[in-house]
Amino acid sequence: MLLEIDNITLLYGRIQALHGVSLNVGQGEVVALIGANGAGKTTIMRAISGIRPVASGKITFNGEDITKVRADLRVIRGISQSPEGRGVFPGMTVQENLDMGAYTRRDTKEIAADLERVYGLFPRLKERRKQAGGTMSGGEQQMLAVGRALMSRPKLLLLDEPSMGLAPLLIQQIFEIITEISKQGTTILVVEQNAQQALSRADRAYVMETGRIVKEGNGPALLDDPAVREAYLGAA
Amino acid sequence: MNIGELLRSFPELTVTGVTQGAIYALVALGYTLVYGVLRLINFAHSEVFMVGTFAALFTWGLFGLDSNTERPSIGVALLAILAAIVVAAVTSAAVALLIEVTAYRPLRHRNAPPLAFLITAIGASFVLMEVAGSLTVRRPFGVPALLPSKPLFDIGGWAVTPTQVTTVVVAIAMLVGLDYFVQKTRAGRGIRAVAQDPNTAALMGVNKSRVIALVFILGGLMAGVAAVFNDIKTGSTKFNVGFLLGLKAFSAAVLGGIGNLRGAALGGLLLGLIENYASALFGSNWRDFVAFVALIALLMFRPTGLLGESLGRARA
């Protein structure tokens, strides 16, 4: 397993946001995490990337216990995240934002190659490379966030709500790109509210409710689960 | 009001105002850099500057120069200034870093509320100023004469001295250099990233602690350079030299839009000019009064300063 999360709990002030969550992601997999608003999906992402400390439990990455490792060092170990709300640096250009994605790397030549690869995935970004991140549309920012996350050449890519606030056509496009990235060999953990898309493209999936994992299984299998369908797909 | 006085001495007031403004700007950068990244008024920055003025004096002492020695040759003078810049900048940067490590970092580790930082800043300021006061017996120290006082050239009938030219040139060089560093280099990008969104910056692999340390060092370097030229310009230094100048530089940073590097430069320049014009118009005793009136009036119309807030967020 590339990522193993063992029974973690997490607190926001006095409020417990995660109650003993365990999940794992294998090498090369696409794993989806679905659930309603406030179920704790984003919190798990933050725990994995290290910008929120866990109160108890253990996070293992690539065989190494990273529970106490600082966020920026986790990036060096190969975890990269496209955060919720995109987190595009508003005062930096598209190019600079992408360069930020490669902040931990020093191999200039390969960075240039990766930049071309990202521009290949998102031609729109190439057109706007000189534009400030803050002035771009929601969809463009989303692409930028995903592209930027790729720039660190992650072993594990964490995508938090990549489809949030996007038009249906764009959602389709984003997920096609996710599939493409996965094919190129990157392991992906994706948090989604759009369960339909997420489940149909994921190898495996977890369902969260109020800070707990309540179900797990094959993506397509969960898509057929009546309870899941009722709760997240708005159909019986 | 003495408009005649203002008109009669307008060119010289402008030249001296720009020189003073250059020094304000350099010190203001320290406030603005730290504010941009930490949203914190680094109250102790004035003492970082003060230590720099003594470091420069010490360096000139090593050259055998004091306020009574004859003016050295231009080559020696430039060498002495250069050496003082290096020593003062490094010393100031070290003090700034020391303040960050002892007074701010422990608070960050405890996620203390913002005002707690203000108090440790005040505490650090007390410590530095009082210790310097005790060590120097609270007396003023004269600075050796370095650059010739013969004017280099004329602007509108006002002779511009080498000191003024050097001050402004070095200040501009520092400002441009800092701007380049922050805008174009990898470390500079890290600073801007933390300033704009610290969490996302961490997700990019930016080490926040290191960026914060870097910001204090940069601010210290600027303050050290400013200290050298303040020494040369005013001709002396004293343990409490930082207090008033720090206050002015902080005002300048706010005037330009705190957190904004170019704003700090602009604010410093403006403040230097306003002060000089005001002392001609109303008398030197009203200088600071007018400066504050101008600051408050400006904030009424532009509540976040001339160029707006935030490091790098202002679109160039």
Add this chain to the structure above:
Amino acid sequence: MSALRERLRISNLPKPARYSLGALGLVFLFLLPNKWFYEYLGIPLGFAYIPLYTTKNDMASVLFICTWIILLSLGLNVVVGYAGLLDLGFFGFFAVGAYVVALLTSPESKLLTEYNWLESPWPWLVAVPIGIALSLLAGVLLGWPTLRLRGDYLAIVTLGFAEMIRIVAKQQDWILNGDRGIPEVGHPPGSVGGEPLFSFDAKPYYWLALCVIILAVFLIRNLVRSRVGRAWVAIREDEDAAELMGVPTFRFKLWAFAIGAAVGGLSGTLWAGQANFVNSTTFSLENSILVLSAVLLGGAGNIAGAILGGFLVIYIPEWLRSVGDVFGLPETVTVGGSTYDISPTSLRFAIFGIVLIVVMIFRPQGLWPNRRRAAEIQHRKKEVAVGE
């Protein structure tokens, strides 16, 4: 442990116990400035003795300084602690109160000698309400245009305001007479056996100020527990949310400013009544900073904290004056032929600075914080990112 502490909290004691404790405390405070009383306050250690009173400065005078600083921190606490507005120039209001009293009650005031606005000096008691009213007015006048500014911008504006007052006070040819000041300021009325009660001895002033503080505490406490107080807390926590909930934030911020200013002015009138002499040197920026440190050191948003902070920022440096004698420390040290003054008297503000840093590191919420705020901060502590 914490359960025991909870049970021992004063507010959890039975009523009679609480009242007698309070009464005892008051008796202690009123006895405190008497030499025969404070001389025995100390820690006996073997054959040595650490006095807790200020051996190098008159204890009663120190206590009086404490009281007017406490009044100031009570006022500033309303502004910073409750409404969350950073004010770096609070001493300006103190100056307004002090100067009003000085101008109206001194026979050497320019109001009499040059402008002939007054025929004779007014009694202190009449000048006090005017001083308070004008400070309040100053608060409103400053707040009206500037309270729309946020955070650090407000801080610099208030700082500028205090500096402007100081610069005006500094002008010799103006009414406030600059550094030469205004002598023979009026004292509070009252006499005992033919001798005026209020003259040079600081004790009666301390007792008077203590009564004023008790009054001010009751007023502020009631205000804080009312609708106004809740509005302030809402503004402090989240101004936008408060606005959305229908709190007229601007009006309440102005309220906080005005009330804080009035209390600050009151402090100034009391001080001027005792000082006998008012000039521009007292109103330096350092004093504003000192009062702000008092509020935050004690614990912003808590009346008891403001009182404790106000007491400590004066008491610690004053007590430090004598610690050299107490511990038999050398006054000077000679290094490489140069003698440096290392007496605690001259280094006391450096030591005080270290105290500020250390306290804030270990108790960022202040020494005696508002319980709710303390809890918030305790929880924030756990949310520090990994490895930070």
Add this chain to the structure above:
Amino acid sequence: MRVFGGVAAAVLIAGSAAACKADSEDGGSAACGLKIGVFGALSGDNAGLFVPAKNGVDLAISQYNEKNKDCTVELTTFDSQGSPDKAGGLATSASQDTKIVAMIGPGFSGESEVANAIFDQAKLPAITPSATRPSLSTKGWKIFHRGVGNDLSQGPAAARYIKNVMKAEKVYVINDQTAYGAGLTDEAKKVFGAGMIAGEDKTSEKQTDFAGTVTKVKTSGAQVIFYGGYTAEASLFLKQLRAQGWTGTLVGGDGINDTNMLSVTGQKDVEGTIATCPCAPATNAKGTFVADYKKKFSVDPAVYADVAYDLANIFLEGIKDGKSTREDLNTFLGSYNKAGSASGVTYKWEASGELDPAQVVVWAYEAKGGAWVPKQEIPKS
């Protein structure tokens, strides 16, 4: 808790010498173990103006103790930070300590207003080395003495020098807005008359940039500046004037008549500067004062250090004479009439506490070759 242990240990080491309440009550014979207080700004921003005076007293007392090892006098400092709001408590405290029989200070006029009233009640004789506000001697205080001429003696004298000796046509008048500086210039201006004054400006304490004022002086065409204020600002101001090519003469009072004015400004820039002083050069040999001071404190004596040294020596002389009470010493001052070894001033007081005007001779000193050289006595009219 460990900290507390450290404190306790320190106390134990300090032993019984540690301040024990009972300590101050016993002691040796009546005239021994007396204390002389020094009252003024010893820390904070204004300390630079008064620390030299404190050091002067310190020097006098340690020299005295060196000679009288069996019966020493102790120095007690009262750091008011120069602020009237701190002065009251310290003055009360000093009054209450009966071992304190004499006071040098307070340093500034403002705090003097507060403190002297309290000293007067306690009959504690005080001589100020530096508070020059004229009205201080009109308050009816019996203990008040001034060790320097007040604003009324020096200001007009300096003005007369500028007008009659230098024969300047235009003078630029500047003060630093302190009671001292403003008092000096106010009195000087009366002598100048409006026609002579080319312009006026005010500086502030702590100011370091004088560009605005420098420009005004230069455009006014004045070749003489009368500066009412202290060395800390005057030296910087003069330096900045010279840097802008001003070649005129700066004239100041005793506030700039110290070695720091020479060393901070630099010999070249300060050359020709005039400082008045109410002291005659005949007695102004200064003895070994400067050398002794420098040896003890590793810096040059600054403003009022010499005066304070002399004043302390007067008290010490009284104590040596067996005047061991406050009243005795106050009477002793009343009949004193000798010149001080460091300042050269003849100390003889009027009943009001002012120096005897007959004794107040004001001399002009010129900065020449890195020293203040006596130029001439300024005529009294």
